[in-house]
Amino acid sequence: MLLDDLAQASAAVSGTSSRLEKVRRIADCLRAADPDEVPLVVSYLAGELRQRRTGVGYAALRDLPPPADQPTLGVSEVDAAFAEISQVAGSGSQQRRRDLLTALWARATSAEQRLLAGLVTGELRQGALDGVMVDAVIRASELPAAQVRRAIMVAGAIAPVARAAVAGGGDVAVLDAFRLEVGRPLRPMLASSAPGVAEALDKLAGPAALEWKLDGIRVQVHRAGEVVRIFTRTLDDVTDRLPEVVATVRALPATSLVLDGEVLALDEARRPLPFQVTSSRVGSRTDTAQSRATVPLSAFFFDVLHHDGTDLLTASGAERWSVLESVLPDELVVPRMVTADAVEAGEFFADAVRRGHEGVVVKSLSAPYDAGRRGSAWIKVKPRHTLDLVVLAVEWGHGRRTGLLSNLHLGARDPETGGFVMLGKTFKGLTDELLRWQTKRLLELETHRDRWTVHVRPELVVEVAFDGIQRSSRYPGGMALRFARVLRYREDKPAAEADTVQTVRDLHTGSVTNDAETQ
DSSP, X not given: OBHHHHHHHHHHHHTOOOHHHHHHHHHHHHHHSOGGGHHXXXXXXXXXXXXXXXXXXGGGGTTOOOOOSSXXXXXXXXXXXXXXXXXXXXXXXXXXXXXXXHHHHHTOOHHHHHHHHHHHHTOOOSSOOHHHHHHHHHHHHTOOHHHHHXXXXXHSOHHHHHHHHHHTTTOGGGGGGOOOOTTSOOOOOEEEEOSSXXXXXXXXXXXXXXXXXXXXXXXXXXXXXXXXXXXXXXXOBOGGGOHHHHHHHHTSSOSEEEEEEEEEEBOTTSOBOOHHHHHHHHHOSOOOHHHHHXXXXXXEEXXXXXXXXXXXXXXXXXXXXXXXXXXXXXXXXXXEEEESOHHHHHHHXXXXXXXXOOEEEEEOSSOOOOTTOXXXXXXEEOOOEEEEEEEEEEEEOOGGGTTSEEEEEEEEEETTTTEEEEEEEEOTTOOHHHHHHHHHHHHHTEEEEOSSEEEEOTTOEEEEEESEEEEOSSSTTSEXXXXXXXXXXXXXXXXXXXXXXXXXXXXXXXXXXXXXGOO
């Protein structure tokens, strides 16, 4: 299958707001692809490369060759090129990646280059989310929807089920191979959001469980006899990096288990250390006794999907919790309460935040474990921190944002120097209307540009929400915002009244609580 066919389908999917039309176009693509290409079609139309880490970022997309006149690139060729790029390492690796990317770009047409840029930057926004993709697989395969959804749930991913289903010639038996298997990870159940615990309880309409929302790394732990495997929420195997968790689960009174939980680093007072500490430890590929002693990780579990030969995916939340409590000691179970009282729930939430945690997750007592879906049975509630920051520069967008200024460079005011300290970038939270407005407004403030970035006078204040602050060697201030997203522009506020870098430092060290924004 030519990449150009996929690029045209991507443009068509991006250009329609009709869910049915998106499903139709994606299904046509799936049917047109060779069986081995089906997983790539799923990934690319979902806006993802198969290789999660390529070492290629925004900067690498500057000064690349102009588009080719005729399409010649195959989808499999593109995957092979990115596989080679992702494996480049050692001395001269940056130039080698650049050379490989240049060779790929030189063969791509204009439409293909737009698709590739969106895949590399993660800015391919076309509405081909999981729900749409699953419906497209159902349509392309003509298999019963319930069986396809069940297979995807236990497979932990859409792509392998899509390959089997589309190539299966209408035989529903091809889905029988997909079942919960201890040792093979499932995609985790996800939570929607609510502004406060009262609103979350209202949505669930009755007594619900509240659990601490931990600021750690989500893990799914599988045990079969003495064999323990640990997977992240992206289904990466990190077993070798977490030997203390392996030992803990191996010591439990069970022969087979699938547990859902988090690992995080705690200080001596049992308060969570900054997320980056946990992330660095889990991300390290060279686990040593010294690193375990310096940054020991604690495991907390909040769900069980399988226990001693019994699958629990369809059991209610209350039933699964009962099994969890019977198998795990208290110190391995996330703190929890059950209530329908908003006041009690608010006190539990406030206590979790005071202890340094992200907030709470409010859970239905009756819902099954809906793997891979962000439904209404789990609802997360977090304090919301906001800052008024100044736009220092902005990058041109890709995909459906082509021609619009998208990725904002955000800075805090530094009263000592009279300048601004950059804290990161974001393109999240921007509506189409806001993108058009900011493009016009920021071009009015332009001072200079390169091919990718427009630098502007630091005059425009934007209010951003964020989930936390982490250490960063990328920016001069040594800090970066986590999951920053635009709430609104503050044209009523001059840059001289933007938040200072000291305010950000205080938030980073925990000496300031943004009470006005805590729900």
